[in-house]
Amino acid sequence: xxxxxxxxxxxxxxxxxxxxxxxxxxxxxxxxxxxxxxxxxxxxxxxxxxxxxxxxxxxxxxxxxxxxxxxxxxxxxxxxxxxxxxxxxxxxxxxxxxxxxxxxxxxxxxxxxxxxxxxxxxxxxxxxxxxxxxxxxxxxxxxxxxxxxxxxxxxxxxxxxxxxxxxxxxxxxxxxxxxxxxxxxxxxxxxxxxxxxxxxxxxxxxxxxxxxxxxxxxxxxxxxxxxxxxxxxxxxxxxxxxxxx
Amino acid sequence: xxxxxxxxxxxxxxxxxxxxxxxxxxxxxxxxxxxxxxxxxxxxxxxxxxxxxxxxxxxxxxxxxxxxxxxxxxxxxxxxxxxxxxxxxxxxxxxxxxxxxxxxxxxxxxxxxxxxxxxxxxxxxxxxxxxxxxxxxxxxxxxxxxxxxxxxxxxxxxxxxxxxxxxxxxxxxxxxxxxxxxxxxxxxxxxxxxxxxxxxxxxxxxxxxxxxxxxxxxxxxxxxxxxxxxxxxxxxxxxxxxxxxxxxxxxxxxxxxxxxxxxxxxxxxxxxxxxxxxxxxxxxxxxxxxxxxxxxxxxxxxxxxxxxxxxxxxxxxxxxxxxxxxxxxxxxxxxxxxxxxxxxxxxxxxxxxxxxxxxxxxxxxxxxxxxxxxxxxxxxxxxxxxxxxxxxxxxxxxxxxxxxxxxxxx
Numbered sequence: 001x002x003x004x005x006x007x008x009x010x011x012x013x014x015x016x017x018x019x020x021x022x023x024x025x026x027x028x029x030x031x032x033x034x035x036x037x038x039x040x041x042x043x044x045x046x047x048x049x050x051x052x053x054x055x056x057x058x059x060x061x062x063x064x065x066x067x068x069x070x071x072x073x074x075x076x077x078x079x080x081x082x083x084x085x086x087x088x089x090x091x092x093x094x095x096x097x098x099x100x101x102x103x104x105x106x107x108x109x110x111x112x113x114x115x116x117x118x119x120x121x122x123x124x125x126x127x128x129x130x131x132x133x134x135x136x137x138x139x140x141x142x143x144x145x146x147x148x149x150x151x152x153x154x155x156x157x158x159x160x161x162x163x164x165x166x167x168x169x170x171x172x173x174x175x176x177x178x179x180x181x182x183x184x185x186x187x188x189x190x191x192x193x194x195x196x197x198x199x200x201x202x203x204x205x206x207x208x209x210x211x212x213x214x215x216x217x218x219x220x221x222x223x224x225x226x227x228x229x230x231x232x233x234x235x236x237x238x239x240x241x242x243x244x245x
Numbered sequence: 246x247x248x249x250x251x252x253x254x255x256x257x258x259x260x261x262x263x264x265x266x267x268x269x270x271x272x273x274x275x276x277x278x279x280x281x282x283x284x285x286x287x288x289x290x291x292x293x294x295x296x297x298x299x300x301x302x303x304x305x306x307x308x309x310x311x312x313x314x315x316x317x318x319x320x321x322x323x324x325x326x327x328x329x330x331x332x333x334x335x336x337x338x339x340x341x342x343x344x345x346x347x348x349x350x351x352x353x354x355x356x357x358x359x360x361x362x363x364x365x366x367x368x369x370x371x372x373x374x375x376x377x378x379x380x381x382x383x384x385x386x387x388x389x390x391x392x393x394x395x396x397x398x399x400x401x402x403x404x405x406x407x408x409x410x411x412x413x414x415x416x417x418x419x420x421x422x423x424x425x426x427x428x429x430x431x432x433x434x435x436x437x438x439x440x441x442x443x444x445x446x447x448x449x450x451x452x453x454x455x456x457x458x459x460x461x462x463x464x465x466x467x468x469x470x471x472x473x474x475x476x477x478x479x480x481x482x483x484x485x486x487x488x489x490x491x492x493x494x495x496x497x498x499x500x501x502x503x504x505x506x507x508x509x510x511x512x513x514x515x516x517x518x519x520x521x522x523x524x525x526x527x528x529x530x531x532x533x534x535x536x537x538x539x540x541x542x543x544x545x546x547x548x549x550x551x552x553x554x555x556x557x558x559x560x561x562x563x564x565x566x567x568x569x570x571x572x573x574x575x576x577x578x579x580x581x582x583x584x585x586x587x588x589x590x591x592x593x594x595x596x597x598x599x600x601x602x603x604x605x606x607x608x609x610x611x612x613x614x615x616x617x618x619x620x621x622x623x624x625x626x627x628x629x630x631x632x633x634x635x636x637x638x639x640x641x642x643x644x645x646x647x648x649x650x651x652x653x654x655x
């Protein structure tokens with residue numbers, strides 16, 4: 001078997017609140033291969049968000065090991081983590097987190113700015129990504145002029161622009177209606193089919209059914225690792241809905 | 246991110262809250278403007294004092310006649326003529342480092358044609374002009390014959406020229422001082438106000454013998470060859486204190502004073518008076534600038550305040566920037582550049598307002614100002630430093646945010 005993209009062993013995250021010790025992650029060991037599309041599920045407080053912060057190098061584990069693309073990032077600190085986030089990970093958030101009063105293309109350019117890419121190359125790569133998510137003609141629009149679905153597409157383009165190893169989507173459809181949600185999921189599935197590794201964090205079974213693999217968390221532990229042999233195809237569902245209407 | 250990119254991000258962030266940015270800058274604007282105006286006004290005052298010192302001469306000793314006691318009543322300096330013309334001659338002879346000019350002065354009404362003017366009459370010698378470094382604008386100084394023969398000639402100051410002759414050429418005119426006709430042979434250059442604010446140009450200089458015999462004096466005075474004042478100029482580069490002591494001992498010897506007796510004259514070292522005045526005006530200028538820079542510091546605190554608000558407001562933005570790969574120094578730089586942009590823009594506007602205000606003060610209030618390019622440079626540097634100093638804490642706060650918490654911030 002090839003080396004997995006994500007490899008964690010006994011990930012532990014402990015918070016201290018007064019005298020109490022809270023184990024937000026209590027020994028999570030998992031491998032995720034390249035090209036997988038995985039849903040991380042669980043009720044609030046289950047540790048799925050903490051797990052996602054670990055995977056996204058936004059936070060450091062109290063102990064345990066995390067290897068991403070062959071690098072032991074659990075040993076990294078500060079700006080080393082920033083570099084991993086910049087080069088290897090693309091984030092998609094529930095609330096899009098686009099910079100206000102900043103055009104779509106400039107939002108997409110942002111990770112490249114911190115990667116030190118020159119202005120001209122930045123612009124062409126950002127436009128290319130916007131075209132990929134179907135927003136080529138909206139490049140100059142500001143977030144306030146875009147619909148929720150369009151804003152999330154801009155966010156996905158931003159996540160893709162550094163050609164990351166991994167897309168981390170935290171409730172990517174939480175703020176969208178069901179039709180737009182299908183569009184976004186269809187886009188993520190399409191990206192996955194083209195080889196991108198996607199990890200979805202959600203509490204909605206409706207989102208998880210598009211994933212090939214579903215991880216369930218409870219009280220900081222991984223309690224279920226299920227393979228979904230036949231995930232739903234969001235694009236097909238959209239086409240079906242269009243035919244029905 | 247390079248500095249240009251940071252600057253663009255900063256300008257955009259500041260443009261979002263234009264009014265707030267402007268109000269924040271106001272503190273710096275007022276501070277810088279105040280510093281510039283105060284330095285200009287303080288510098289002007291100092292310059293004036295320096296010029297007065299120049300006009301009087303910084304190496305002067307002034308000897309005044311002593312006090313007289315009449316029936317127990319002490320009448321103050323100059324009430325008794327204890328100095329004589331011979332004292333001045335003795336100083337000139339005995340102390341080669343000094344030039345002495347005896348003087349006798351008093352007020353008189355002066356008449357020319359149908360105009361008249363009350364002015365100060367100064368009976369003295371040609372040395373007086375040398376001692377005071379007072380050049381002639383026109384005409385000539387006294388000749389030897391006029392000095393010894395009590396010639397009825399005079400040299401007039403600019404104010405007298407203006408008041409008495411208006412547009413006429415004063416040289417060769419005959420004026421009457423206390424009914425005695427005098428021929429004007431010279432006109433003094435403009436000298437301006439003295440440090441005490443009196444008009445130094447309101448003067449008529451006549452030979453000392455003439456003044457004593459014809460204008461100011463009495464028979465008693467004439468017998469003693471008495472003078473009220475002796476001006477002494479110490480040669481350039483010499484310690485005035487040393488010469489002061491030489492003059493003092495010479496006069497005490499001439500006046501046959503016992504060792505324990507008090508001086509019967511009063512000897513003043515103007516160089517020291519001037520130095521004190523110059524020092525005090527410099528302290529005043531410094532004080533003004535210091536007070537003004539307090540408002541700059543207050544402006545800096547305003548910037549820090551708004552930057553802290555801004556960091557809190559934009560916590561999610563900071564979290565997002567960190568998530569897409571901003572390093573600590575990127576975030577630090579972004580907010581630091583924003584603070585410095587605020588303070589520098591404020592500084593530039595403040596310079597414009599300060600320079601305009603200083604020029605307006607010079608124009609309308611007639612105050613002397615000195616606009617030094619260094620003070621403008623100093624203000625810019627200070628504004629920059631304020632931005633860095635007061636922007637650093639908020640910027641560091643932003644850069645130290647935990648990305649997880651920043652992204653979750655509502």
